[in-house]
Amino acid sequence: MLRCFPFNSVIHLIHAMILPLVLAAASVVLAAPLRERAANGNVVGAYLLIDPKDGPTKLAQVVAQASTMPVNRVTLSFVRPDMYYEPGSNTLVGTGFNYANSGDYGFAAVKDAVSKIQAAGVDVYLSMGGWDYNCWPYTYLRYSVAPYGGANADIIKQYGNGNIDNCVEANQWCYACEPPSNGNSGADSFAVFPEPSWSSIWTQATADVVAAQNKANSPAVVWHPQIYGGQNWTDPATGKAQIVVGRADFATKKRDPYQDLVYLAKDLGLVGIDLDYEEFWHADTFKVGSSDCNASNGCTLWQTVYKYSAIVRDFQLSIAAIYPTLKLSTAAAAVGASGETWWGGNLKGLWYNSYTIMPSLTQFMTQGANAGGLNVMTYDMSDATDECPQPGVCSLPQQVDFYMGTYKTMTSSNAGIYVGYEIGTPAYPTDYTQMLNLTTSAFATLQTNTQSNYPGGFYWEMYKAADSAANIDVNSVSQKLCAQLLPGQTRCQGNLPSTSPIPVTSTTAISPVTTTTAAPVQTTTTAVIVKTTTTAIIPKTTTTAVVVKTTTTAKKTTTTAAVKTTTAASGGYTAGAACTNYGGWACNNSLICSYGAAGTLVWVQVGTTASC
Ligand SMILES: *[C@@H]1O[C@H](CO)[C@@H](O)[C@H](O)[C@H]1NC(C)=O
Ligand SMILES: *[C@@H]1O[C@H](CO)[C@@H](O)[C@H](O)[C@H]1NC(C)=O
Ligand SMILES: *[C@@H]1O[C@H](CO)[C@@H](O)[C@H](O)[C@H]1NC(C)=O
Numbered sequence: 027m028l029r030c031f032p033f034n035s036v037i038h039l040i041h042a043m044i045l046p047l048v049l050a051a052a053s054v055v056l057a058a059p060l061r062e063r064a065a066n067g068n069v070v071g072a073y074l075l076i077d078p079k080d081g082p083t084k085l086a087q088v089v090a091q092a093s094t095m096p097v098n099r100v101t102l103s104f105v106r107p108d109m110y111y112e113p114g115s116n117t118l119v120g121t122g123f124n125y126a127n128s129g130d131y132g133f134a135a136v137k138d139a140v141s142k143i144q145a146a147g148v149d150v151y152l153s154m155g156g157w158d159y160n161c162w163p164y165t166y167l168r169y170s171v172a173p174y175g176g177a178n179a180d181i182i183k184q185y186g187n188g189n190i191d192n193c194v195e196a197n198q199w200c201y202a203c204e205p206p207s208n209g210n211s212g213a214d215s216f217a218v219f220p221e222p223s224w225s226s227i228w229t230q231a232t233a234d235v236v237a238a239q240n241k242a243n244s245p246a247v248v249w250h251p252q253i254y255g256g257q258n259w260t261d262p263a264t265g266k267a268q269i270v271v272g273r274a275d276f277a278t279k280k281r282d283p284y285q286d287l288v289y290l291a292k293d294l295g296l297v298g299i300d301l302d303y304e305e306f307w308h309a310d311t312f313k314v315g316s317s318d319c320n321a322s323n324g325c326t327l328w329q330t331v332y333k334y335s336a337i338v339r340d341f342q343l344s345i346a347a348i349y350p351t352l353k354l355s356t357a358a359a360a361v362g363a364s365g366e367t368w369w370g371g372n373l374k375g376l377w378y379n380s381y382t383i384m385p386s387l388t389q390f391m392t393q394g395a396n397a398g399g400l401n402v403m404t405y406d407m408s409d410a411t412d413e414c415p416q417p418g419v420c421s422l423p424q425q426v427d428f429y430m431g432t433y434k435t436m437t438s439s440n441a442g443i444y445v446g447y448e449i450g451t452p453a454y455p456t457d458y459t460q461m462l463n464l465t466t467s468a469f470a471t472l473q474t475n476t477q478s479n480y481p482g483g484f485y486w487e488m489y490k491a492a493d494s495a496a497n498i499d500v501n502s503v504s505q506k507l508c509a510q511l512l513p514g515q516t517r518c519q520g521n522l523p524s525t526s527p528i529p530v531t532s533t534t535a536i537s538p539v540t541t542t543t544a545a546p547v548q549t550t551t552t553a554v555i556v557k558t559t560t561t562a563i564i565p566k567t568t569t570t571a572v573v574v575k576t577t578t579t580a581k582k583t584t585t586t587a588a589v590k591t592t593t594a595a596s597g598g599y600t601a602g603a604a605c606t607n608y609g610g611w612a613c614n615n616s617l618i619c620s621y622g623a624a625g626t627l628v629w630v631q632v633g634t635t636a637s638c
């Protein structure tokens with residue numbers, strides 16, 4: 027707090043020296059505080075994935091080009107949600123940041139980079155979460171994948187011979203969170219967001235959420251402080267014990283990771299932090315409704331609304347107490363501001379419901395001194411008819427505009443609401459024919475029709491390849507957003523470092539299943555056709571997808587598994603009848619054995635055949 031204003035003044039001087047070219051237009055800029063250097067407050071943001079192999083190289087390239095890059099915000103990704111950082115310790119050892127694996131784990135180098143990048147006029151944020159650090163494969167498979175069937179659930183056949191009980195730690199629970207090609211090793215490469223009940227700030231945050239819940243008369247809160255890395259958790263649905271993924275050292279030390287991220291931000295001199303919360307597993311494990319949400323009233327995810335809200339509140343309280351000028355942004359699901367029925371399998375309505383009970387949290391992130399904005403992840407969507415949010419709203423430009431509109435409607439403002447772009451091949455759906463690629467023409471339409479209505483845009487990820495000639499490349503996206511949102515800034519004619527790329531191998535990401543080689547599923551020509559809803563994460567599968575995506579090996583494996591399954595499960599199977607083998611398939615993948623409304627295992631119809 028005390029460092030902040032003098033720190034800013036120094037930055038201005040350095041900024042002025044480095045960028046004489048912008049001085050003509052800069053008298054206003056220089057008079058303004060650091061974080062309004064964009065003058066109009068607009069943001070062009072880039073997530074920068076720091077992976078173990080290329081992280082230091084990438085960061086050094088960004089430092090070298092910081093004064094001419096066509097962005098004014100870089101979000102370093104990711105630290106673990108079960109991290110710890112003791113103030114003044116000057117080490118990243120407890121953060122999972124993956125910059126270095128010895129010494130101070132990169133603290134001094136990252137701090138130096140942050141200082142140089144910010145001196146060159148680019149704000150630096152640090153993000154907590156990302157897909158892998160949000161995914162608990164056991165619960166994700168059992169409650170977010172299996173109950174809804176479809177192509178996603180085919181991993182149970184592929185890696186578990188059709189029996190979910192064969193999905194265990196040794197095979198990363200049938201590679202539910204990442205395919206084998208992603209190279210995850212050990213339960214430590216995944217994480218859950220903990221509920222640090224020993225922390226006074228967390229206790230205050232949860233009390234505030236309970237008060238808001240009481241006032242709103244929404245369903246009662248049930249906290250789960252016992253769920254964090256290394257703990258023995260008994261799955262109430264199966265009665266079986268599971269060791270939770272992630273680390274426990276923050277708990278041994280009685281640290282609060284959310285408070286510690288604020289301490290870390292202060293010691294690194296960061297302008298902001300970013301909360302990338304994507305715990306689909308939590309929403310589906312603690313949902314209310316039938317197991318597959320396939321009833322007219324769907325399901326509700328209030329417990330996840332409460333958990334997310336408490337995390338944001340913890341950040342808000344920590345920022346006020348520790349580093350009052352720190353900004354907070356959040357990555358928000360495209361469907362997050364929808365007030366419509368949730369059908370499971372994603373975080374639809376999470377931000378909508380949080381806003382309903384505690385609007386001050388979203389307002390903290392979108393308006394005022396601490397607002398880092400809502401990075402709305404308007405990507406990884408499908409144009410399958412039943413996944414379009416409304417009839418005729420199916421193309422990428424249409425869906426992005428629609429979902430951005432839900433956020434604008436929710437807050438009655440466009441303030442702090444940023445349009446998201448994913449470069450290259452989307453992570454979802456698995457069917458290439460239904461992917462909504464960010465093509466050059468789609469991007470042009472988005473700029474005119476949608477981006478023009480919002481004060482910021484961001485993309486995932488600064489080094490991600492376009493993958494096809496039709497897709498727009500990251501440098502063009504960045505330059506065009508810059509020209510649109512930061513008009514007149516000379517940096518908009520500059521280039522990203524990725525125009526001289528280094529080999530990028532990591533595929534960890536902010537969005538579900540990122541690797542471009544992801545063919546974790548897919549199967550046979552008798553693929554399951556799931557009648558999903560606009561929100562389901564389950565893709566439809568087609569024969570084309572098999573041909574395009576599946577390797578010969580995978581095909582052989584899956585075909586074998588599918589034949590086995592079909593053989594084992596043909597005859598005497600009826601939707602609604604009891605079954606014993608959770609995740610098992612019958613009737614050529616038309617029925618899956620899952621928990622019915624009564625909480626017992628029954629055959630649930632996901633395909634065309636109700637019995638065989
Ligand atoms: C977890 O708890 C179960 C049942 O309470 C017990 O059988 C098992 O040994 C425990 N596992 C570990 C690793 O503590
Ligand atoms: C999307 O891009 C991928 C390559 O990244 C391509 O294979 C696929 O055909 C494209 N999908 C559509 C619908 O254009
Ligand atoms: C499953 O599909 C195969 C091939 O289409 C067909 O020959 C077989 O009869 C089907 N089995 C059942 C139980 O429907």
Ligand SMILES: *[C@@H]1O[C@H](CO)[C@@H](O)[C@H](O)[C@H]1NC(C)=O
Pocket residue numbers: 320321557558559631632
């Ligand atoms: C629910 O399942 C039935 C058949 O079991 C199917 O016809 C319907 O489309 C499904 N509805 C949703 C919303 O998935």
